[in-house]
Amino acid sequence: MMSFEFTIEKNQNPKTKPDPDKLGFGNHFSDHMFLMNYKTGKGWYDGRIVPYQPLCLDPAAAVFHYAQEMFEGLKAYRAADGRTLLFRPDMNAKRTRRTNERMCIPDLDEDLQVAAIKALVAVEKDWVPEADGTSLYLRPFIIASEPFLGVRPSDEFLYVIIASPSGSYYENGLAPTRIFVEDEYVRAAPGGTGYAKVGGNYAGALKAQEKAHDKGCSQVLWLDGVERRYVEEIGTSNAFFMIGDEIITAPLDGTILPGITRDSVLTLLRHWGMKVTERKLLLSEIFQAHEAGNLTEVFATGTAAVISPVGELIWKDKSVTINNNEIGALSQKLYDEIYGIQTGKKDDPFGWVVEI
Structure with missing residues (x-):
């Protein structure tokens, strides 16, 4: 250097x-x-x-x-x-x-x-x-x-x-959040600035966040800007869904932020030998997985909160509760591991920590 x-x-x-x-x-x-x-x-x-x-x-x-x-x-x-x-x-x-x-x-x-x-x-x-x-x-x-x-x-x-x-970014720390699925407004579209860290992305999201708060939710689950069918981000964070033994997150195709915590989570999950997929995920697939009893965890990742578990998804007149509105074992493990590495409490096999 x-x-x-x-x-x-x-x-x-x-x-x-x-x-x-x-x-x-x-x-x-x-x-x-x-x-x-x-x-x-x-x-x-x-x-x-x-x-x-x-x-x-x-x-x-x-x-x-x-x-x-x-x-x-x-x-x-x-x-x-x-x-x-x-x-x-x-x-x-x-x-x-x-x-x-x-x-x-x-x-x-x-x-x-x-x-x-x-x-x-x-x-x-x-x-x-x-x-x-x-x-x-x-x-x-x-x-x-x-x-x-x-x-x-x-x-x-x-x-x-x-x-x-x-x-803590959220007042209740790791307590699961209630998330509103936004299908009217969009955060980003192909060719736009979704992958860039710019204020305009956040200003344009405020209206949907107001809607979410009015419905008693802490954040918004964004859908894709073209078809409004695929899940993308949760508020200002990347979103992960565990369906069966598969952990799914949206791909980096230009409309979502390439989160550093996202990358860290993917690295850890693969290091642990878990099945991880970066793919487009239909909102309907999530609700179907819940009905079948296969939706076991949902969580958001970001610098501010690290891991934020989701306890409930609200969409139109539908509501699904995830893991009895409790933090899941994987969410807790990821938080403990990343925060442990960040604070020097755990070994850092990836060379992520820089000492001042």
């Missing part, structure tokens, strides 16, 4: 750290952030760590008008022996490059990205909480900062990384 140097300006007015038992998710932010600029003809330059503060942007900045931006998400963990660990940051860097290519954002070297993340976490080590289930959530993002009105790629960008000490 190449060596990078960044300037550091220490915050002279550090914040009072929040109660570790009342963190929530994404509610608190650390003392510092990473910034780096881009200009056409100059490239990426002036990587620096500065006190956490508001950004100063021109009202005509392209990000406000044409949504040219992207973001990522990963976590730093406190191991029992005091070490600070990252989980597969190279995968976030690779995904950033794929998103940038789709969004006409300048390429950003993978080693540079990982070096910037490590540098910020090294400065903010005291912000990594120690309690079980907590972490320092890291949010790298890139925004088009050039002031102009016109539909073209920006010539100026700002790369930012902020850090947020966080607890």
